[in-house]
Amino acid sequence: MQPSRFPKAVLFDLDGTLVDSAPDFIAVINRMRSDRGRGAMALEALRPVVSKGARAMLSAGFPDVEASERERWVQEFLDLYELELGLHGKPFDGIEAMLAALEANGSTWGIVTNKPEYLAKKLMPLLGWQTRCAVLVGGDTLPVRKPDPLPLLHAAQVIGVPAEACAYVGDDERDIVAARAAGMPSVVALWGYRLHEDDPFAWQGDVLIHEPGELCEAAAWPGVGA
Structure with a gap:
């Protein structure tokens, strides 16, 4: 039986996987709502859709507005997010320990996100990850x-x-679908964002992990190729 070992490299999604960015995004939505004469939206009402992207968050924040109108607000959303970037959100508990464990065991790690590249890159120094990623x-x-x-x-x-x-x-x-199509073993981050009707057990990930700290142990990772 092959002994447990860390993967040679690990790639991560960003929002909802490494970083709890929902507090940044609710600040954006509530600025937009205030500018339009609306009251604040609760953080927990937005959190489930954060991983779905800007359009999904705008839909949650303005469900009564036509999609074509919300589409015109996407750039405003991104511009405001750039101002709020990293001011409220932070890595999930256990992420820093998990990254340190990977590094200590010689694993390389990086990020593959659907967030626009310029925003993801701007976040790296705010987290102290610019030379680690x-x-x-x-x-x-x-x-x-x-x-x-x-x-x-x-x-x-x-x-x-x-x-x-x-x-x-x-x-x-979509993270797990992409990994499977790429031939990469996948880890479902159950601590992240998802809709009530989502069933992560049906996504066919290789392992499902409840807390980032579990990934400090080599045995928690799926088996990988040489």
Whole structure:
């Protein structure tokens, strides 16, 4: 039986996986609501859709507004988010210990997110990750984004690790779909954001993990290729 070991490389989703960014996003939505004469939205009402992206958050914040009108607000949302970036959110409890464990065991780690690349890169120094994160692929780095596997495959190529020797960690079904298509073992981050009707057990991830701290142990990771 092969002994447990950390993956040679780990790629992560960002929002809802590494970082609890919902407090930043609720600040954005509530600024937009206030500007339109509306009261504040509760954080817990927005949290389930954060991993779905800007349009999903605008839909949750303004459910009575036509989608075509909300589409015109996307750039405003992103501009306000840039101002709120990293002011309220922070890494989930246990993330820093887990990253330190990976580094101590010689694993490379990086980020593949659907967040625009310029925003993801701007967040790195705020977290102290700018020299630790080996690769960062944003939602607009390539012509396609998750659930397409290309961003994951591109990240693996950049760090020089075969896809099958990487693991991918994410809190959304599209993360697991992308990992499976890329031939990467996957970890479902159950601590992240998801809708009430989502069933992460149906996503067919290789392992499901409740807390980031569990990933400080090699045995928690799915088996990977050489």
